[in-house]
Amino acid sequence: MTTRGKFITLEGGEGAGKSTLLAGLRAHLLARGVELVQTREPGGTPLGEAIRAIVLDPALHGMSGESELLLMFASRAQLVRECIEPALAEGKWVLCDRFADASYAYQGGGRGMPVERIAMLERWATDGLAPDLTLLLDLPVATGRARAAGRGEADRIEVEADAFFERVRAAYRARAAAEPARFRVIDASRSPAQVLQAAIDATGHLFGAVA
Template sequence: MSPADPAPAPAAPSPARSGRGVFVVFEGGDGAGKSTQVRRLVETLRAGGHDVVRTREPGGTPLGETLRGLVLDPAHAPVDARTEALLFAAARAAHVEQLIRPALAAGRTVVSDRFADSSAAYQGAGRGLGVDRVAALNDWATAGLVPDLTVLLDVPAGTGRARRELRDGRDGDRLETEPDAFHDANRQAFLALAARDPGRYLVLDAVRPPEELAAEVAEAVHARLAGHPRPTAEVGA
């Protein structure tokens, strides 16, 4: 998973900008191709003149990146399910308050590799804590922030594993190396979450060629952006 852009210093909304930015999240299992699609979308948006913040979870802030190491490093295993869920929620709370909300308030487009639905799937379903219980924890951690668009890249657990092994060999972080049954439970939870809120989700068969996926993602994001006019400088600013 590629790193996010360096975290900018939090900034108050500028009086020279109007309108809230658009929040786009990529979700899916390990090996679904999220990092590739995040990169392609960010490049496309920046080429079109959009001010884009690229970020990831856990991470996005110095605290989040530190917690990322703690929660994903196999050296820290075993980590019980509740502790794991709380570490992800803590990293997410910092991410929202220090990076995502300020960027959206300034009219910027935020593109994140994972957000709260990952915890609902991985800790709620995969770890057995309960999807709704973990979702409620993260709703509190984010103060109710919901993406404008969630792109779910759907692949079978075996496909994700094969891709990860091709990329990293048999190495991987503490969650990537879980058995296929864990990843299949996550996949089914993602699909169930998408079925609950179809207006927010774009569900794509991520076995398809990356360029086809990127074109569909770009079309969906541009549709969302059309409903959020790009901030413009005031006359004389």
């Protein structure tokens, strides 16, 4: 009987360093012999990548919060069924750049969409799937935005005002406080090496279930 894989998600605001941590954590897990699938949201499937292009297109500045929320969950529903669930069922671990917590932070905290509506969509779109571990990279909004400023042209979400990202950060922190068993909050203002070590330490308990 195949042991079900583990599902790890990375969350955080703009410029938190998720891409850098993903690369380091991926290398660590592979070195430990984990069969790994890495994916992202929105995206991760052909349909999801097409939705990602729409959601992040700065020309579509008139998109409503409701439309953005539904698009995010459409991408998520496809990712769960096409990528995440099949991989977990095969015993593979899945490392995902954002998942449902991002909708509570960005569309909930940032856009003001009702939490109850997001929760309803989450139950439907994910079929009850939740991460085994969520790593939240937390740092001041001003620090993150300064880092992100050097990455090229801003997308439709990155152009939002600081107040938007303060609400995003507050929503993330509130979710982490409400689910301390699942979340590990990492101070992302530290060096990349320190952030990676904190993430590696946070994953240690997952290996006990597959040893």
